[in-house]
Amino acid sequence: MQIDPWGSSTYQDYARLREAFGIEAFGPEDVAVFRDPHPLLRRGVVFGHRDFGRVAAAVRGHDPWSVMTGFMPSGRLHLGHKMVLEQVVAHQKHGASVALALADFEAMAARNMTRQATQDLARREYVHNALALGLDGGDAPFYFQTGRRRVLDLAYLFAGRVNWSTLSALYGFSGETRLAHAMAPLVQAADILHVQMDQDGPRPVLVPVGVDQDPHIRLTRDIAQDWRTMNVQMTDQGVGVFVKPDEGVKGHLERAEAALRAEGYSDLKRHDAYKALYVRSATATDLRRIDVLMARIERHDNPHALLRPSATFHRFMTGLQGGKMSSSRPETSIYLTEEVKAAQDKLKRAVTGGRASAEEQRRIGAEPDKCPVYELYLYHVAESDAHLATVYDECKTGKRLCGSCKSEAGGLLANLLAGHKERRDEVEHLVDAAIAPSPAHNS
Ligand code: TRP
Ligand code: SF4
Numbered sequence: 001m002q003i004d005p006w007g008s009s010t011y012q013d014y015a016r017l018r019e020a021f022g023i024e025a026f027g028p029e030d031v032a033v034f035r036d037p038h039p040l041l042r043r044g045v046v047f048g049h050r051d052f053g054r055v056a057a058a059v060r061g062h063d064p065w066s067v068m069t070g071f072m073p074s075g076r077l078h079l080g081h082k083m084v085l086e087q088v089v090a091h092q093k094h095g096a097s098v099a100l101a102l103a104d105f106e107a108m109a110a111r112n113m114t115r116q117a118t119q120d121l122a123r124r125e126y127v128h129n130a131l132a133l134g135l136d137g138g139d140a141p142f143y144f145q146t147g148r149r150r151v152l153d154l155a156y157l158f159a160g161r162v163n164w165s166t167l168s169a170l171y172g173f174s175g176e177t178r179l180a181h182a183m184a185p186l187v188q189a190a191d192i193l194h195v196q197m198d199q200d201g202p203r204p205v206l207v208p209v210g211v212d213q214d215p216h217i218r219l220t221r222d223i224a225q226d227w228r229t230m231n232v233q234m235t236d237q238g239v240g241v242f243v244k245p246d247e248g249v250k251g252h253l254e255r256a257e258a259a260l261r262a263e264g265y266s267d268l269k270r271h272d273a274y275k276a277l278y279v280r281s282a283t284a285t286d287l288r289r290i291d292v293l294m295a296r297i298e299r300h301d302n303p304h305a306l307l308r309p310s311a312t313f314h315r316f317m318t319g320l321q322g323g324k325m326s327s328s329r330p331e332t333s334i335y336l337t338e339e340v341k342a343a344q345d346k347l348k349r350a351v352t353g354g355r356a357s358a359e360e361q362r363r364i365g366a367e368p369d370k371c372p373v374y375e376l377y378l379y380h381v382a383e384s385d386a387h388l389a390t391v392y393d394e395c396k397t398g399k400r401l402c403g404s405c406k407s408e409a410g411g412l413l414a415n416l417l418a419g420h421k422e423r424r425d426e427v428e429h430l431v432d433a434a435i436a437p438s439p440a441h442n443s
Contacts, residue, residue, distance in 0.1 A: 137434025147438020
């Protein structure tokens, strides 16, 4: 099993994906760190994570953290794209600072688009809709990949330590792969990691994405760890801090020890010959805090001391015709800027988990778990968890028939789209200010 970020495969069995790739499941205590967890988290649409504990620790400790994600602008925004944006908006309200890449480099490299075309789409579709969904664009969270020199510089730097066999194992790249395409994951790693290079320094960064992006997350986490000066790990003697290079070991350990003492850790054991320092009786929560602390002191002589990012993964919406929801196949998706009437017509034609006849459906019930209309309720239009549970139960027990179920969903969808349209008009004048300026290009 391989995940291809640029492919068109659909994913059905999320539990199996988790297992195959070591993606962790959320526990109730994870979601509970947020006072008002977003429905997508509560309802399991966001089905797994890597290293979310790091973020949870920052939220609990009121420490700084960031949310960072990106979008490849290659088509119109549909309901599937709305999920990540909503998650970003929710986390912004939870106190995270926000950075959002408009992946024009990736669209040029992987989709053969011109810079002009992808940037126009980015403004019109992504930025405008994000603001309408409630994003505060005040400090210009969006930027274009090709317009941010420090991202590109970081990508060049990372390219110095990533080899072809790593990339082809992760992405199935072959001899035919164009180099710009091969460069795209490095630019994305730079997107994710560059936020920690600002004056606030190393901190937990949450990257909410669809599970197709997991290879990029794994690559980025490996790159971050590779550039660290110290490894911080759980050992049977407590948390171990291990210096990686052979030079300057004493200085590294001294700075580490001083920083740990200043933070109130006193049960320390240094082992200079093993390039190690043990924080005895430290717990898993300490582990995360110590890792942040060490990354910060590494900055003393390593500007690329960066924490591994955390990620959450959401399920994909099934297209209205089964299969994938895709911008390039209008009958499969509902665009955020769709006219109400057009959206409702698509919904009427959608496949369902219903039975061949009303009689049969009343008798044995239908299959909400296989129904794109149910997904519409689950991901977007159910007004409350109780309402969602009613839809599910009524469907399953045959009390609900598909025709009326679709018209109920259609009504809710109409509200959603009409409200969104209104908010788009209200925020239109804020679009340009939400994008960080790019320097002039000469190509
Ligand atoms: N590859 C992502 C996509 O296809 C876009 C992207 C670019 C991104 N940079 C990112 C996603 C950084 C998360 C983080 O949509
Ligand atoms: Fe889907 Fe609704 Fe029909 Fe159930 S009743 S299968 S949820 S359309």
